[in-house]
Amino acid sequence: MTSQTLTQKILSRKAGRSVRAGEIIFPEPDLIVVHDWYSANAGRTLRQFGVERLHAPDKVMFVTDHEPIAVSAESAARQAEIRDIARHFAIGHHFDVGRGGHGHLFPVEAGFVTPGMFVEAYDTHVPNYGAVGALGFPMLNEIVEVMALGSVWIRVPGTIQIRLHGRLTPGVLIRDFAQKLIADLDAELVNYTVVEFSGPAMEHISVDERFTLCNTPIEIGAKSVLCEPDAVVREYLSGRVDRDFELPCSDSDAPFVHSAEYDLTTIEPYVAVPPIPDRVVPISAVAGKPIQHAFVGSCASGSLTDLQEAARYLKGRKIESGVRLFITPGTQAILRAAIAQGLIDIFASAGAVITAPGCGPCAAGRIGALGRGEVSINTGTRNDPGRLGARESEIYLASPAAVAASAITGRITDPRELA
Amino acid sequence: MTDSNTDFVRRGRCWLFGDNVCNDGDMIPFHFVPAREQRPEILKDHCMIGLDPEFPKKAAPGDLVIAGRRFAQGNAHIQAFFALKGLGLSVAVESIPRSSLRNCISAGVLILPECAGITATVQTGEDIEIDFRTGRLTNHTRGNSTHTYRPLDEALLHIIQQGGWEAHFKDRLSRSRSGAVHPLPT
Numbered sequence: 001m002t003s004q005t006l007t008q009k010i011l012s013r014k015a016g017r018s019v020r021a022g023e024i025i026f027p028e029p030d031l032i033v034v035h036d037w038y039s040a041n042a043g044r045t046l047r048q049f050g051v052e053r054l055h056a057p058d059k060v061m062f063v064t065d066h067e068p069i070a071v072s073a074e075s076a077a078r079q080a081e082i083r084d085i086a087r088h089f090a091i092g093h094h095f096d097v098g099r100g101g102h103g104h105l106f107p108v109e110a111g112f113v114t115p116g117m118f119v120e121a122y123d124t125h126v127p128n129y130g131a132v133g134a135l136g137f138p139m140l141n142e143i144v145e146v147m148a149l150g151s152v153w154i155r156v157p158g159t160i161q162i163r164l165h166g167r168l169t170p171g172v173l174i175r176d177f178a179q180k181l182i183a184d185l186d187a188e189l190v191n192y193t194v195v196e197f198s199g200p201a202m203e204h205i206s207v208d209e210r211f212t213l214c215n216t217p218i219e220i221g222a223k224s225v226l227c228e229p230d231a232v233v234r235e236y237l238s239g240r241v242d243r244d245f246e247l248p249c250s251d252s253d254a255p256f257v258h259s260a261e262y263d264l265t266t267i268e269p270y271v272a273v274p275p276i277p278d279r280v281v282p283i284s285a286v287a288g289k290p291i292q293h294a295f296v297g298s299c300a301s302g303s304l305t306d307l308q309e310a311a312r313y314l315k316g317r318k319i320e321s322g323v324r325l326f327i328t329p330g331t332q333a334i335l336r337a338a339i340a341q342g343l344i345d346i347f348a349s350a351g352a353v354i355t356a357p358g359c360g361p362c363a364a365g366r367i368g369a370l371g372r373g374e375v376s377i378n379t380g381t382r383n384d385p386g387r388l389g390a391r392e393s394e395i396y397l398a399s400p401a402a403v404a405a406s407a408i409t410g411r412i413t414d415p416r417e418l419a
Numbered sequence: 420m421t422d423s424n425t426d427f428v429r430r431g432r433c434w435l436f437g438d439n440v441c442n443d444g445d446m447i448p449f450h451f452v453p454a455r456e457q458r459p460e461i462l463k464d465h466c467m468i469g470l471d472p473e474f475p476k477k478a479a480p481g482d483l484v485i486a487g488r489r490f491a492q493g494n495a496h497i498q499a500f501f502a503l504k505g506l507g508l509s510v511a512v513e514s515i516p517r518s519s520l521r522n523c524i525s526a527g528v529l530i531l532p533e534c535a536g537i538t539a540t541v542q543t544g545e546d547i548e549i550d551f552r553t554g555r556l557t558n559h560t561r562g563n564s565t566h567t568y569r570p571l572d573e574a575l576l577h578i579i580q581q582g583g584w585e586a587h588f589k590d591r592l593s594r595s596r597s598g599a600v601h602p603l604p605t
Contacts, residue, residue, distance in 0.1 A: 024574040049592060142525070145588050149595055153574060188488065192517035221516050384494075 003251035005159040006226055007194045010135045010248070014118050021158040021255070026151040029059070031112060033103050033121035034143060036064040037363070040078050042122065043085030045144045055150035058092035061112070063103030065358035067366055089147075101331025101357035104128035104299035105211065109333055111240035115229035116248045120146050124218055125299045125381060131210035132237065133229025133247065135194070138218070157192050157223045158257035159250065160185075163199035166265035171416035173309060174209040175301055175379065175399035177262070178216040179270045183280035189258055191221040196250060198228040201264055207236040208303035215300040215381065219277040269414055271377070272397035275385050283402060283414045293376035293388075294319075294407040295368065296400045297328025297360040301379035304334045304341075306400045311343045313404035313418055314350040320410030325352040325403075326368045328360025352407070365389035377406045426580055429509045429529065430548035430559075431481035433541045436470060438487035442519060445469040446491060446499035459526075462498055463505025480507025483547055487512070487538045491519035500526035504583075511537055511549055511556065511568070524575050527583025531556075534568040552576060 004012065005021075012019045014027035034042055039062045046054075054060060062082060070076040079097065086094040093112075100106045104125050107113050115133035119126060122143040126136035137154060145152045162181065168174065185195075195217040197210075205213070205227075214225040227233075229247040237245070250256075269283040296302075296310045307329060319325050327347045329335040335357050338344050344354055353368070355361075361368035362380035369389030370376055376388060376395050383395035398406070401415035408418065443449040448465055456462060467474040467484075484503065490510070491499055495518035503510065509529040513536070523530045529551045531537075537556070541547055545560035554570035557563055570576070578587045 022572075024572045049588065051592065140521075142521075142584060142588075145584075145591070148588075149591055153578070155572070187516075188514055191514070192520075221518075223517060 003253045003255070005194070005254040005256065006133070006196060006228065006248055006250045007135060007157060007159050007224070008254075010116055010118050011156050013116070019156050021156050021257075023156045024153055025156060026153055027118055028150045029120040029146065030117045031107070031119045032060045032143065032146055033107065033119065033123070033126060034060070034062055035066055035103050035123050036062070036079070036082060037066040038122045038143070039082045039085060042144050042147065043081070043089070045141065046089065046148060049144070049148070051148045054089050054147050057090045060089075060091050060147055061093040061095065061103070061107065062086055062091050063095050063100060064097050065102045066363040068097050068356045068358045069367070071366055098332065098356070101329070101334065102299055102302055102359060105302060106331040106333065108132055108207070109240070109331055111237065111242070114237065114241055114243070114245040115233060116246060120152070125215055127214050127218055127222070127225040128211050128299055130214040130224060130226040131207050132233045133226060135224055135226060137224055155192065157194050159194045159196050159254070160190060161250070161256040161259040162195060162197050163259065163261045164197060164201035164205070164264060165199055165261065166201055166263040167204055168264045168267060171401060171414070171419055172267050172269055173399040173401055174205065174212045176270045177264060177267045178212050179272050179277070179280045179397065180267060181262070182216050182220045182278045183270075185217070185220060187220040187278070190217060192223050193257060194224045194226055195222045196226045196228065198249070199261070202228065202230055203232060205232070206305060207233065208305035211303055212300055216277070219382065269399060269402050269416070271402065271412065272383055274383050274394045274396070277382055277397060283398065283412065286396065286412050287414055289375065289396075289412045290410060291377050291406055291412060292323060292374045293368075293370055293378070294323060294325040294403050295328070295361050295376065295378035295380060296403050297326070297330065297355070298362040298380045299330070299359065300381045301400055302328055302330030302334070302360070304337050306379065307334065307338050307343050308341070310400040310404040311346045313401060313408060313415060314352070315346045317350055317408050319351040319407045323407050323410050324368075325350070325407040326355055326361055327352050328355045329357045331357050361388055370395070377403050377412055379403055427529065427552040427576060428548065428550045429481055429483060430546070431479060431483055433543055433545045433547045434474070434478060434482060434484050435538060435541060435543045436484065436486040437538070438513075439489050439492055440470065440486050442491045442493045442496055442499045447496070447502050451498045452496045456498065457501055459501045459505030461505075462502035466502035466506050475506060478506050478508060482506075482508050483549060484508050484510045485512070485537055485541050486510070488514045490515045491522070492516055495519045495522050497522040497526055500528050503528050509549065509551065513537055524578055525584035527579050527581070527586070529579055531568050531570060537566065537568065540564075540566055
């Protein structure tokens with residue numbers, strides 16, 4: 001038996017034979033996820049192609065995270081259309097408004113996703129499922145082919161191995177490392193690979209933090225991201241999953257296309273500056289820049305741990321006059337935990353606005369938008385011009401600690417100064 | 420697989436572009452994206468006009484777009500490739516981000532995606548021929564000199580030959596209705 005990466009193992013199981021990087025295969029996913037800004041289009045396309053029944057409707061999940069609170073009559077009509085489509089095609093899992101939260105977070109939290117699973121989704125950030133060692137592949141319009149016929153072509157990707165050592169220092173979060181990493185890696189090397197995290201530091205990195213690790217490499221063209229599933233994952237899933245699962249991992253001599261080592265002890269706060277997520281500088285390079293808008297949330301940084309980190313700085317403090325801060329808990333369960341732990345009280349007392357669970361402003365600024373000439377520091381996934389509203393605005397991406405500290409001072413601020 | 424070898428050969432003039440040709444703006448005006456315009460016959464008149472406003476008038480069916488690294492980079496929108504399809508063009512590039520390669524295949528445009536050094540072997544206006552199944556480029560202007568690059572996988576060439584994703588999906592659907600439980604393209 002030749003040695004394999006975790007990705008090859010997962011895809012070999014789906015293909016029913018041993019597969020190598022570069023092969024074209026049609027693997028059948030264990031779960032298919034479609035979000036609320038595409039579900040209606042998917043239903044229309046299926047009908048347009050005359051599809052009557054889905055291949056495995058029980059494996060399909062509709063999530064409502066991009067616009068849980070409909071902001072227009074058209075949006076409300078779209079939500080109604082999605083309910084009709086879900087009934088018509090007997091969609092196995094429809095998490096409607098207020099019923100789940102972010103589709104890249106709550107299916108893991110709720111035990112739908114286990115190590116070694118293969119998932120395809122209409123949305124770029126499904127590699128978040130790599131937090132528990134599941135392989136998530138983003139798809140666009142071809143997701144309807146998967147819904148109708150059970151599969152679509154994929155090319156088996158190679159794997160880049162990133163081994164982590166050491167511990168982060170106070171005031172520095174995993175988001176800082178994740179941003180530094182995508183700035184360091186060559187986008188052409190990463191293109192169409194799976195980035196896999198392992199190493200001695202992983203035992204100190206929670207599943208919440210692994211969501212962040214798995215989220216950012218997509219911005220420079222990775223096909224997916226995995227954290228090697230381990231005891232941390234087994235502990236997280238106990239009580240969430242009642243079926244057996246294994247902890248598959250890459251063979252020690254697996255054919256990685258590239259390997260790199262990082263010492264987390266050396267990481268400092270980093271900020272991604274406009275207009276792309278991998279243009280990353282130490283926070284000192286932009287510290288002092290006035291801001292008007294701040295946001296903690298998104299599939300990159302919407303976990304309970306992220307809210308706890310923001311609350312650590314906001315507790316007993318007020319947001320600077322002229323700054324608005326939006327807090328988006330990733331899921332309904334995270335919102336409930338944040339209430340129980342007193343975090344929501346801290347945010348509201350500081351002058352922040354709590355939004356419905358889901359994507360929050362990061363979904364194209366449909367809520368909490370930026371106006372012309374405004375500057376935001378936030379934990380969203382991207383900082384393209386116009387991502388949060390006006391094209392003539394600036395978006396700086398940072399850790400929840402840096403966002404909270406900056407909202408307090410009204411300027412981009414190194415959180416270590418407020419510790 | 421019933422495609423004949425000649426289905427994969429294109430001969431025409433070379434149109435040479437550099438590195439980092441941007442999907443939106445360079446290859447297609449961005450406003451067609453939010454407008455969801457996907458008709459090749461409309462988009463062809465706007466093909467590559469961000470780099471050469473006269474390009475849609477100069478290019479002819481069978482011509483070949485040759486470009487450098489990270490062709491169609493940025494946000495991958497399929498309109499850029501429907502525009503190339505509308506003009507009847509094919510593509511050979513030094514590299515292309517994964518999402519744009521998928522769009523190229525979905526649009527049904529023939530491509531050689533991994534042609535290291537190709538931009539140094541041709542000039543705009545030269546008479547070139549590419550066999551997309553073998554990966555062989557012949558430059559008829561330069562004494563029939565040839566270079567061979569890695570071709571796309573047969574399964575992907577077949578999807579392009581069918582006309583792209585829609586036709587491929589329809590074909591799989593019709594075969595599933597005629598009894599195939601899990602119809603694959605080969």
